[in-house]
Amino acid sequence: MAVAEADLCAFCSDLVGTLGDTSKLPQVRPHYPTYGSLLSSSKTCPVCRAIVASWRSVSLDSENAEIRNGYPSKIVVTATRRMSSGVTWKFLEASLISTNTVFSYSGHITLESCASHDPASKLPIWNNLVTTFEQKVSVIRLWLDDCLSHHFPGDCRPVPFSPLRLLAVGQDGRLPRLVARESIPLEEARYAALSHCWGGEVPLRTTRDNVAAFTQEIPWALIPKTFSDAMLMAQGLGIPYVWIDALCIIQDDDEEWQKQAACMGKIYEGSHLTICATQSANSTQGCFPPEVSNHQDIFRTNAGNQSAPDIIVRISRGDIRSRALLGNKLTDRGWTLQEQTLSTRVVSCLQPDVHWYCQSCYQTQSGLIFGPGDMLERDLRWETPVLYRRLLQESHLWQSTWRAVATNYSGRRFTVTHDKIPAIAGLTRYFALAMDDVPLLGLWKNTFGADLSWLRLSDKPPMPSIQGLPSWTWLSCARRIVYNFLDWTDPCDASLESQWMDHVQLLAWEIHWTGTPLASSPKIARVKVDGPVLLIPIATFPTGDTFNPPYLQVFGENLVSTNNITKIPWRCAGQFDAGPVARGEYWCLLLRSRTSNVDTAEIFLVLESVGPKTDMTYKRIGIAKIWGSPPAFVPSRRMSIFLV
Structure with missing residues (x-):
């Protein structure tokens, strides 16, 4: 099927027809000032239609139409390049500011274009909606x-x-x-x-x-x-x-x-x-x-310049590279x-x-x-x-x-x-x-303490752990986990990671497999670690549970909010791996800490005893992060325990 022709609005004609200065990126492009004006233009302009569609993943329809249509919009070219094939590529971020809430919306689209005299314009992909298997x-x-x-x-x-x-x-x-x-x-x-x-x-x-x-x-x-x-x-x-x-x-x-x-x-x-x-x-x-939707649109236009060669444009939702x-x-x-x-x-x-x-x-x-x-x-x-x-x-x-x-x-x-x-x-x-x-069921010997600091994303209700796997490995979690939640660690910034001090020492480990190592279920999987421990009274409470991860009450702190609206009044965020539990005192193992000029942040595991207390065997039941000055844990008060 041949590529159809389309007319663009003046803003999108300029956007498609110019390469842009790559030395001044990101580059704000002149465009319609509000959501309503963009929505109106999208009835005839395919690029405006793609911009509006990039916001469809957010719940705009539930908001008041009159107010929503006045939301300010901004179109930014975050990356652009002209390829050796003659194709010009642009990556756009379209943002929308809610004037009656604290929210802003953003969407991304990819614009590819080539002129009728560019080498790429002769390729089948630029002249047809689809190409054959052989092509x-x-x-x-x-x-x-x-x-x-x-x-x-x-x-x-x-x-x-x-x-x-x-x-x-x-x-x-x-x-x-x-x-x-x-x-x-x-x-x-x-x-x-x-x-x-x-x-x-x-x-x-x-x-x-x-x-x-x-x-x-x-x-x-x-x-x-x-x-x-x-x-x-x-x-x-x-x-x-x-x-x-x-x-x-x-x-x-x-x-x-x-x-x-x-x-x-x-x-x-x-x-x-x-x-x-x-x-x-x-x-x-x-x-x-x-029958698969390709989330793309292709058309031919002269970008508002009748004397210039035609331009073929492909629009993709999101980043085409992903x-x-x-x-x-x-x-x-x-x-x-x-x-x-x-x-x-x-x-x-x-x-x-x-x-x-x-x-x-x-x-x-x-x-x-x-x-x-x-x-x-x-x-x-x-x-x-x-x-x-x-x-x-x-x-x-x-x-x-x-x-x-x-x-x-x-x-x-x-x-x-x-x-x-x-x-x-x-x-x-x-x-x-x-x-x-040395791999240890998704964690590693040399960084074991830091690797313990995974957090289950808060799904309600949480799924039970996978049977047969120890509590300390993220492989036992039946939900998605993260390591960089609330800046606990940041995989994109090595300098932030280096600010954390690790407190857990891995002393020994024992993993026996039911079959082929690394490719079967473990028959026995336990580790012995040494680190600072503290008995902490912990309780969940309704208001704290509305956050992700939830806030927890620790040490019987006052739960009444203060008039200081710039700072959340509670100082411990975290969650139990299997969902909220009753109030109680729990042994906690300090994993990592980071001290600033204001306070100290400490990440710790919440533990539950397994078997006789003299065995010193525990399982992980939760993880949390506490802020404060002085720190809650005393680094010298250490204990050697088994984790299963």
């Missing part, structure tokens, strides 16, 4: 060839690995079939790995009953579309094999599955290319499901985090344009290209699964990056809850090698 594969082939020829080998080269089985895609004229590792020399085991959503029951799986037949042939008619698309893509790229979990692992062989789960990270590290079915909900929709990494079908699933993170080359199958990222760059079918350092805005970069190894090695941010990984991973879903351990085993091994550290 997408052609672009991927160019990216792959360029990566092989020009990118620094140490960055993008896969780590050689030969999986137990691979699926021959039929380049030799035969039907697809499973091929055993022993039949393929390591130097010839070039394969693409598929990252996909199972979406319930997969219609084709390898089992004990059919594995022998599948080593002879697998009829194309049996292969679901997502699988066949990946195989055809590999064919078109000259890659002889693919690895698909449902077919390359015998699914009803528990022993084989566990062994293969343990080396899943190596499988994706070794893939020549990882193909992500990013928008597919299951294996039958294909890698490019046509479409492959945030808020799609795959980023919701637990297994896919390490699949995308450990792969050195990834192609994300999106409508309407394919995205690519490797260790050297991020590219889109429309002609955008970004380096590792500027792929995403700073705040988004910590929420995405891409690990740029060279940047991490130069910045020494492995530990804070792991905590960002933990935050990302903890919010993902699993069909089988206990997959939460094996699905991150590959990443755990990778970080253990990079940091020269």
Whole structure:
């Protein structure tokens, strides 16, 4: 379908038609002054329509229409660049100020444009609403060839690995079939790995009953579309094999599955290319499901200048650089985090344009290209699964990056809850090698005290902990966790992290596995730590419970608010991991503290005794942060205890 023509308002014509001065960013652009005037213009101007749509995620409809329409608006160009392809890229922030509340709203859109004389304007993606499968594969082939020829080998080269089985895609004229590792020399085991959503029951799986037949042939008619698309893509790229979990692992062989789960990270590290079915909900929709909303608009305009060449414009909601990494079908699933993170080359199958990222760059079918350092805005970069190894090695941010990984991973879903351990085993091994550290169920030997300071995001009601896991690991939490809540730690700012003093010393640990280490449930998992302890009276109260995290009453403090409205009158924020509990006295273990010229902030675990008190064994039941002067804890009053 051809690209339609559209007229822009005067403000948006100027916005689209000028590159802007990159030395003066962020740059406020002249535009309609209020929400009402923007809303009126959005009836005819597609850029205004995209700006208004960027605010749809907030509850504007519930506010008084007359007041709402007078809200001041502001359009800011936060980043802009002209690519070598001739494409101009702009990243816009649209803000809206509520005049009758303390709230402000912000939305983001991406503007891509190219003139009819620019090289990119000849590409199919700039002349059609969608492109064909063959056109997408052609672009991927160019990216792959360029990566092989020009990118620094140490960055993008896969780590050689030969999986137990691979699926021959039929380049030799035969039907697809499973091929055993022993039949393929390591130097010839070039394969693409598929990252996909199972979406319930997969219609084709390898089992004990059919594995022998599948080593002879697998009829194309049996292969679901997502699988066949990946195989055809590999064919078109000259890659002889693919690895698909449902077919390359015998699914009803528990022993084989566990062994293969343990080396899943190596499988994706070794893939020549990882193909992500990013928008597919299951294996039958294909890698490019046509019914998926692309959240994009494309049109042709002269930007108000009849004598100038036409400009083709693509508008995307949000940051187009995050479409492959945030808020799609795959980023919701637990297994896919390490699949995308450990792969050195990834192609994300999106409508309407394919995205690519490797260790050297991020590219889109429309002609955008970004380096590792500027792929995403700073705040988004910590929420995405891409690990740029060279940047991490130069910045020494492995530990804070792991905590960002933990935050990302903890919010993902699993069909089988206990997959939460094996699905991150590959990443755990990778970080253990990079940091020269010992993994302890999502925490680390060298930073164990600081790693204990995770906080469950306050969901009501909270879900119970995952059975079989110790209370001290965030893996036991069935909800999303964070490390940087209320500046407890800040993974984006190493200087803030360095201001904290750690008080817990890890003395010993004991972890025994039910099966393969790091890829099975723990049979025994306990640690011995030494640190400052204090018996603290703690209670929840209704007003404090309205905050996130809630405020707690400690030491029987007065709960009556003062007239000082600039400061919350209570001095302890935190929560119990399993939800509010009755008033009581709890042993608390000081994890970290930071002293300013005003007071001292102290982060501590709330503990509950397990078994006889003489055993000195406790479990974590909550975490909190207390402010005050003098500090609540006395560092010299220490105790050695076991945590389970």
